Amino acid sequence: MRRVLEILELLLIIDQSGLFSSNFRREFRLSRVRLLPPRLSRAEPAGWPKACLVFHYGFHSLPLPDSRVPTEKRAEPMLRLLQQETMTSIPLVEVRLDPRSRAAVVVAHPDDETLWCGGYILTHPEFLWRIVTLCRAADPDRAPRFRRVLQRLGAEGEMADLDDGPDQAPLPVEQVQETTARLLAGTSYNLILTHGPKGEYTRHRRHEECCQAVVELWRSGGIDAKRLWLFAYEDGCRAYLPRVRNDADRRDVLTGGIWLEKRHLITDLYGFSPDSWEAQCTPREEGFWCFDSAQAADKATLLIARD
Numbered sequence: 274m275r276r277v278l279e280i281l282e283l284l285l286i287i288d289q290s291g292l293f294s295s296n297f298r299r300e301f302r303l304s305r306v307r308l309l310p311p312r313l314s315r316a317e318p319a320g321w322p323k324a325c326l327v328f329h330y331g332f333h334s335l336p337l338p339d340s341r342v343p344t345e346k347r348a349e350p351m352l353r354l355l356q357q358e359t360m361t362s363i364p365l366v367e368v369r370l371d372p373r374s375r376a377a378v379v380v381a382h383p384d385d386e387t388l389w390c391g392g393y394i395l396t397h398p399e400f401l402w403r404i405v406t407l408c409r410a411a412d413p414d415r416a417p418r419f420r421r422v423l424q425r426l427g428a429e430g431e432m433a434d435l436d437d438g439p440d441q442a443p444l445p446v447e448q449v450q451e452t453t454a455r456l457l458a459g460t461s462y463n464l465i466l467t468h469g470p471k472g473e474y475t476r477h478r479r480h481e482e483c484c485q486a487v488v489e490l491w492r493s494g495g496i497d498a499k500r501l502w503l504f505a506y507e508d509g510c511r512a513y514l515p516r517v518r519n520d521a522d523r524r525d526v527l528t529g530g531i532w533l534e535k536r537h538l539i540t541d542l543y544g545f546s547p548d549s550w551e552a553q554c555t556p557r558e559e560g561f562w563c564f565d566s567a568q569a570a571d572k573a574t575l576l577i578a579r580d
């Protein structure tokens with residue numbers, strides 16, 4: 274049985290989608306589920322794509338675990354997968370030795386991570402960053418740009434493809450929550466950053482929905498995090514470009530170098546022209562509301578949203 278668990282853990286490590294690992298984590302009661310650190314994927318460029326291939330094969334071909342089947346039996350399809358010898362092994366000990374804790378950024382769109390907390394990500398390489406977006410996975414322009422930005426930030430990540438039409442029709446709460454939970458599942462985070470309850474400017478509904486989903490999931494135990502920070506910006510109902518709110522718990526003025534790097538991501542990697550709203554806005558100062566408990570975040574979010 275121990276061997277089965279070791280092998281399962283290895284499979285879970287290469288699961289970038291989270292859904293697979295959260296299902297199996299629950300089924301096998303594994304406590305040490307970890308995703309592959311980007312550092313290792315860079316060290317083994319030949320191994321990483323192969324591992325992904327195996328994962329995708331497994332994900333689409335394996336049935337979800339059935340709790341009525343004994344644990345050993347449920348592991349069988351995964352063991353068969355390993356015997357196909359398409360996987361490059363990654364020493365578990367290397368993964369376990371990585372001292373960095375995990376941080377995640379959950380945003381509605383590719384570019385939000387750079388605009389609202391790009392400076393913080395750039396100045397905190399002590400975290401293993403996972404950056405996820407709720408929208409635009411199928412956008413042929415933004416999706417590849419997002420991946421290039423992730424590379425520059427030394428982060429790994431994933432995009433979902435929720436509706437992002439110009440009419441901003443409200444999305445079902447359950448759909449936003451399920452998507453968010455899937456993007457973050459299987460890992461515990463030291464810190465999660467996401468949108469503020471009223472977004473950062475007037476107005477994008479997806480930003481607000483993203484915030485509500487993360488706070489609610491944290492409150493209900495759907496995601497595992499020690500701390501949650503919400504972006505704290507406002508634009509005076511379009512009177513000016515977004516700036517840090519007066520009631521932010523934390524504000525960081527970026528150095529010139531970091532700010533230029535952030536602007537470079539917006540203009541050169543995302544391709545926004547220097548006179549675009551995004552390039553003009555790129556905040557030199559970043560602000561956050563910071564919470565250590567889900568109850569506090571839940572209460573504050575309600576107050577801010579009503580304000």
Ligand SMILES: [Zn+2]
Nearest residue numbers: 381382385477
């Ligand atoms: Zn956005």
